[in-house]
Amino acid sequence: MMGRSLSCRALPALPIVMVMTASLSGCSAEAPAAPADPVTVLTMRVAPTEVTAADESPGRVVAFRTAEIRPQVGGIVQRRLFEQGATVRAGQMLFQISPAPYRADADTAQATVQKASAAYARAQADRLKPLVAADAISRQSYDDAVAAREQAAAELAEARATLRRRRIDLDFSRVTAPIAGRIGSANVTEGALVTAADATPLATIQQIDRVYVDVRQPAERYAELRAQSAAAGPVEILTPSGRHHPVQGRILFSGIAVDPGTGDVLVRVEVPNPGERLLPGMFVRARLPRPRMAAALTVPQQAVTRAGDGSAQVSVVGGQDRVHLRRVTLGPLVDGRYIIQSGLRAGETVIVEGQDRVQPGTPVNQRPWRGGAAS
Numbered sequence: 001m002m003g004r005s006l007s008c009r010a011l012p013a014l015p016i017v018m019v020m021t022a023s024l025s026g027c028s029a030e031a032p033a034a035p036a037d038p039v040t041v042l043t044m045r046v047a048p049t050e051v052t053a054a055d056e057s058p059g060r061v062v063a064f065r066t067a068e069i070r071p072q073v074g075g076i077v078q079r080r081l082f083e084q085g086a087t088v089r090a091g092q093m094l095f096q097i098s099p100a101p102y103r104a105d106a107d108t109a110q111a112t113v114q115k116a117s118a119a120y121a122r123a124q125a126d127r128l129k130p131l132v133a134a135d136a137i138s139r140q141s142y143d144d145a146v147a148a149r150e151q152a153a154a155e156l157a158e159a160r161a162t163l164r165r166r167r168i169d170l171d172f173s174r175v176t177a178p179i180a181g182r183i184g185s186a187n188v189t190e191g192a193l194v195t196a197a198d199a200t201p202l203a204t205i206q207q208i209d210r211v212y213v214d215v216r217q218p219a220e221r222y223a224e225l226r227a228q229s230a231a232a233g234p235v236e237i238l239t240p241s242g243r244h245h246p247v248q249g250r251i252l253f254s255g256i257a258v259d260p261g262t263g264d265v266l267v268r269v270e271v272p273n274p275g276e277r278l279l280p281g282m283f284v285r286a287r288l289p290r291p292r293m294a295a296a297l298t299v300p301q302q303a304v305t306r307a308g309d310g311s312a313q314v315s316v317v318g319g320q321d322r323v324h325l326r327r328v329t330l331g332p333l334v335d336g337r338y339i340i341q342s343g344l345r346a347g348e349t350v351i352v353e354g355q356d357r358v359q360p361g362t363p364v365n366q367r368p369w370r371g372g373a374a375s
Helices: 002-010 013-029 100-121 125-133 139-172 219-227
Strands: 039-045 048-069 075-080 093-097 174-176 181-183 203-218 236-238 250-252 264-272 283-300 312-317 323-327 329-334 337-342 349-353 364-370
Touching: 048 181, 048 236, 048 264, 048 329, 100 139, 139 174, 203 219, 203 283, 219 264, 264 283, 283 329, 283 349, 349 364
Parallel strands: 039 364
Antiparallel strands: 039 349, 048 203, 048 283, 075 093, 093 174, 181 203, 203 264, 236 283, 250 264, 283 337, 312 323, 312 349, 329 337
16 A cells, blocks of 8 residues: 555656756757857958069079199199189299200200201302303202202291290290189199199189079970070079079070980079179079069968868958858969969958968958058
8 A cells, every 4th residue: 555655646746857858958959059250360352463473493503614724744843823712813823843844945946946047048049040040050950959948948947846836835834824713722732743644633713703503494494584585684693591692693595405304404594793602512592583474463472371182272251251262373482472373363352361260151350461460
């Protein structure tokens, strides 16, 4: 009896619990989501502008002229007459090779000239000519005198030529600078025996008051540079530290063959080098100009992000201030702004700062971007 009454008393409580549970679950299912607050971003409106673009490529500095100093006669080096690393002028004496043997050869050649000159003076052809006309001597005697005179003249000419050669060898014992420039280290010292067949030069002079910068470009780009050669602008040079070289260069089209391995061609830039800031062998960066674009669309560099596959994209604000992503094709980077070749239209609004806080479809609160400072 007691068990039956307890069960009867517990029955009325069950519907109350079930009603409360159903009521609570119904309230949670019908609660509306709170609307997302707009995200404040800095934006700009894309407009066409005039741009002069340039391709920035690595290049290597080459001396304007290089001269290897080599002896033209053999002998013992007596003196070195320059400071290593100094600037030398054309014609300046650099080395003195022992001149004694060449001076003796020149003296011998001079004596031979004097001997041949005396023999030519003793020729009798001119004196015998009137006699043969008067039949005072035979024609054979006169012909022999004429032949002796011609032989003496030839020997005199040969002796004079030998003398000139010996004097040239004597001059070659004084090794001089063929060009002006900065001379490097000496490869020989006093007392060294040198010959004209030596493989190693005595020293090397490089003219670096102006230099070349060799830049490799794709063959199709090289063709563009040649096509615009008449209107090609100056070339800016950036030093290894990133600083601008004080003087701009000009393009020389020295390449005449395409590298079969890379498909590149050599473009040579001539650059004045005041203060010799650019040294041969140094790697620099050259900005090769492109044709001027009168109406190019550009966006700041920070407005461009990368998709998962590495392609470039920008965040565009559309209708109702909602964000959507747009794939774009980038051109050169000019003064911190990318040239957009395709993917954007003039008049569209692009997020410059704050795109990392939004997703496609996110509402935004726009504030104008002006070089990093909001108005």
